[in-house]
Amino acid sequence: MTKEEVQGATEEEQQAQSKKALKKQQKEAEKAAKKAEKQAKLAADQQTTEEDDFAKDRYGVSAMVQSQQKLVKSELNLSALSVPETDRALVKVEDLTVEKADQLLWVRARVHTSRAKGKQCFLVLRQQQFNVQALVAVGDRASKQMVKFAANITKESIVDVEAVVRRVEQKIESCSQQDVELHIERIFVISQAEPRLPLQLDDAVRPDGEGEEVRLLPVRGHGKCISAQSTKLQPRQCQLPHHLQVFGIT
Numbered sequence: 447m448t449k450e451e452v453q454g455a456t457e458e459e460q461q462a463q464s465k466k467a468l469k470k471q472q473k474e475a476e477k478a479a480k481k482a483e484k485q486a487k488l489a490a491d492q493q494t495t496e497e498d499d500f501a502k503d504r505y506g507v508s509a510m511v512q513s514q515q516k517l518v519k520s521e522l523n524l525s526a527l528s529v530p531e532t533d534r535a536l537v538k539v540e541d542l543t544v545e546k547a548d549q550l551l552w553v554r555a556r557v558h559t560s561r562a563k564g565k566q567c568f569l570v571l572r573q574q575q576f577n578v579q580a581l582v583a584v585g586d587r588a589s590k591q592m593v594k595f596a597a598n599i600t601k602e603s604i605v606d607v608e609a610v611v612r613r614v615e616q617k618i619e620s621c622s623q624q625d626v627e628l629h630i631e632r633i634f635v636i637s638q639a640e641p642r643l644p645l646q647l648d649d650a651v652r653p654d655g656e657g658e659e660v661r662l663l664p665v666r667g668h669g670k671c672i673s674a675q676s677t678k679l680q681p682r683q684c685q686l687p688h689h690l691q692v693f694g695i696t
Contacts, residue, residue, distance in 0.1 A: 501589040507635045539573035546611045562597035580628040587631040602639040608632035
């Protein structure tokens with residue numbers, strides 16, 4: 447091969463490499479443009495969603511209280527108290543009876559369970575050994591975003607809810623307050639629990655042997671938390687039935 451032929455072949459290879467590099471740059475530019483377009487669309491959709499969320503002031507995670515609010519514990523509804531609008535008259539869960547039907551009131555409790563279904567979310571709110579069913583549903587007072595927020599609240603988180611007490615046609619057998627349920631209009635997280643707690647009440651009372659089939663599975667995302675006998679005996683109250691494990695100190 448002559449010198450001219452070698453030089454010509456080298457030039458052809460350089461041109462081919464230049465074309466490949468140019469095509470690669472074009473593909474990268476197209477990819478970056480699509481990514482930027484997608485991000486801009488997501489940002490626009492998010493902004494539109496936030497603008498359409500008419501209930502954005504009716505739910506959320508509350509800032510640290512720092513004793514700035516006056517909490518009034520009462521068995522009466524909020525309208526019957528001569529307290530400022532920013533103060534909350536908290537009603538005990540055990541006092542939620544049919545006598546308070548159609549009243550708007552505030553309740554502070556822990557989220558025991560939650561179950562989202564379509565445009566609504568059912569919660570079980572627990573205070574000591576008493577619990578009550580609560581409902582957040584899309585409507586005039588709650589948006590889709592509010593329902594989604596309620597469904598994502600972690601178990602054992604403490605929440606403040608403003609709700610209307612409604613009489614139910616059929617008794618709610620799974621709750622201590624069987625004749626009423628709460629229709630939530632506002633919900634704020636006061637203290638958020640960790641997504642996965644080391645031990646919950648349901649884990650402590652699970653019979654020995656139940657869950658053995660999942661003992662060998664990875665802990666995260668599979669199976670049930672298994673509490674050993676030593677865990678149930680230390681501390682001692684973990685051995686009690688779950689409805690007696692929560693108590694008040696007077």
